[in-house]
Amino acid sequence: MPTNVYRLDKTGRVTVAAGDVNRPNGLCFTPDEKKMYIVEAGVTPRVIRVYDVVDDKLANPRTFVICQPDETPDGFRCDVDGNLWCGWAWVRP
Numbered sequence: 001m002p003t004n005v006y007r008l009d010k011t012g013r014v015t016v017a018a019g020d021v022n023r024p025n026g027l028c029f030t031p032d033e034k035k036m037y038i039v040e041a042g043v044t045p046r047v048i049r050v051y052d053v054v055d056d057k058l059a060n061p062r063t064f065v066i067c068q069p070d071e072t073p074d075g076f077r078c079d080v081d082g083n084l085w086c087g088w089a090w091v092r093p
Contacts, residue, residue, distance in 0.1 A: 030082045045069045
């Protein structure tokens with residue numbers, strides 16, 4: 001399957017939630033589920049994008065963090081206050 005972010009609804013129907021992310025690697029909702037963070041791993045430098053969740057759809061994509069070319073976020077989540085915490089790695093060429 002293409003490297004998109006997919007949504008599986010209660011009926012089992014699959015739709016593309018975000019088709020504009022090159023190799024998504026990691027998803028994280030805020031505690032209120034009004035925003036979703038996605039790591040875009042197929043670009044250099046890597047990027048963390050944030051989307052608004054509107055009526056169970058992702059909208060208003062924007063860049064949240066641009067990593068340095070030798071850095072990669074690896075594992076992340078939001079705490080109860082909505083702060084995003086990321087594991088971070090330095091990649092050697």
